Amino acid sequence: MKYMMFVCTDSEPDTDTAELPDIHTWVAENDARGRRLDGDQLAATSAATTVRVRNGELLVCDGPFTETKEVIVGYDLLECADLDEAIEIARTHPMAREGRIELRPFFSPRG
Amino acid sequence: MADVTNADVDAAAAVSAVGKDAFARIVATLIRVTGDWTLAEDCAQEALTLALERWPKDGVPANPGGWLMTAARNRAIDVLRRVSTERRKLRELAALALTDPGPATARKEDVVDDRLRLIFTCCHPALRLEARVALTLRTICGVPTADIARAFLISESTMTRRLTRAKTKIADAGIPYRVPAGPALAERLPGVLAVLYLLFTRGYDAGGEPAFADEAIRLVRLLEQLMPDQPEISALQALFLFQHSRRDARRDADGNLLTLDRQDRSRWDHAAIAEGLAVLARTRQDGPYALQARIAACHATAASADATDWRAIATWYDELARIQPSPVIELNRAVAHGYAHGPAAGLALLAAARAGGALDDYPPAVAAEADLTARHGDRDRAAALFRQAADLSHVETERRALLDRADRLGS
Secondary structure, eight states, rough: OOOEEEEOSSOOOOOSSSOOHHHHHHHHHHHHTTOOEEEEEEOGGGGOEEEEETTEEEEEEEOOOOSSSSOOOEEEEEOSSHHHHHHHHHTTTTHHHEEEEEEEEEEOOOO | OOOOOHHHHHHHHHHHHHHHHHHHHHHHHHHHHOOOOHHHHHHHHHHHHHHHHHHHHHHOOOOOHHHHHHHHHHHHHHHHHSGGHHHHHHHHHHHOOOOSGGGTTTOHHHHHHHHHHHHHHHTTSSSHHHHHHHHIIIISOOOOHHHHHHHSSSSSSHHHHHHHHHHHHHHHOOOSSSOOOOOHHEEEEHHHHHHHHHHHHHHHSSSHHHHHHHHHHHHHHHHHHSSOOOOOHHHHHHHHHHHHHHTTTTTTTTTOBBGGGSSGGGGEEEEEHHHHHHHHHHHOOOOOOHHHHHHHHHHHHSSTTTOOOHHHHHHHHHHHHSSSHHHHHHHHHHHHHHHHHHHHHHHHHHHHHTTTTTTTTTTTHHHHHHHHHHHHOHHHHHHHHHHHHHHHHOOOOHHHHHHHEEEEEEE
16 A cells, blocks of 8 residues: 655654654665655745635745644655554654654545 | 244344354454455344344254354355455355354454454554444444444434444555554554443443443453453453442442442442452553552452551552553542541642642542542531532432532531
8 A cells, every 4th residue: 555654743742862763764774675665855834835726817825834833844655565564664754753744545446 | 913932032042142242253254354344244233133033933053153154154245246346355255164153163263363353453543532432332342333322422323424434444544454463562452452441431430331331341351362461451351340340239229329438348249359359360460450450359359448458559559650640540549548548648649630630620539529628527618529529520320429428518
């Protein structure tokens, strides 16, 4: 199964002082095992632009800026046997402690 | 309408006796083979219905569990035949070993694994807690959706939607149908036990559904049988047995809840207590449930309320508060110290427990303060506190018991 792993900030990061896992090791290991297909960091939300079309009119604006401090700062595309494997990968990402990780499976039509 | 014959009555008794145990096995096995939760439940249900129809005429089969499994499997094959894309599942269903799934063979690897798999999947942390409890009741215990809905105070259609949403999440999110292995098992087991605990309290609480307590005990026994080396499972079983032993003594003739000191101890189920003590004696480690069970054992073995070993209970609560701190445990700890070391000691600990404000609207916290205050000698303040606790309570029998205590202090 494919999972999109959204790497997010969180208003209440981990208070444990143990050393954080190294992100480069995390990437290298999961790439080597074929469980991470792609991934990257995103620029700050100050660089974001919102696009809408309403009644044929293009509406472009700066943002979105929300009050919340919980924003997506990166993503990784995972290929896993099931949710438990995806959770095992997510838990070792440094941002699982500094922020939080959201796992979303790809849509698959029922058959 | 046909007359009800003795054969009908015998058959109905046989179906309900075998059905409870068979339901989880059938559902668990059919889910493993077909991956279709609704199909599995429907076929298990239809097998039970068919048994009610056939057994009065043909007699109860020699191997009722095997008969039900065969009937459910055949029904699943019928349903899947209509869907041409399901050939692989059909082959696997046809190949299902239809040996006796009765209690005598319960330790057979495949049968055992299926039910454990079902329990761990229903209790997966990626599902909402309320969905875990409802799914456990529906798929493992076979409780009808309408009964679950009534206990959760929601409509049947809302409960049906909630169950469907949970099953859809299992399929879409890729929640595995598997017992976690290695260190993951230790991480996931407490979540499973928490669901059973919630199920039990749903049955045990004032205004709850009493049958759920029996289901919780049945499940914890099954879990202990399937995973005999997990001390917290045995401890939870002991805890349930101690609490359940008081089921006939907990209310007065009018249905009011009675506190431990006012219960007729001769009406406690002493066989259940003896079983709980035997189970607990085998449990060496002291996890949260073992500590709660040891506390419950102190109450269960006291000849009278006055003979309760409150010092021991206070010590167990100190330990419990250390490994699993929570406002409710701090509250119970304060009560225990109030009996072991006097009301002043209890009031001091209770003030600390309530400092965070988490217990402000919790009737038992206010009632405990009322009780300690009464024993400390301030009857007027105690009566006012009992009335305050009664105002906070939403359970009529509990409310009446609290008002009764306030009145007795006032006179």
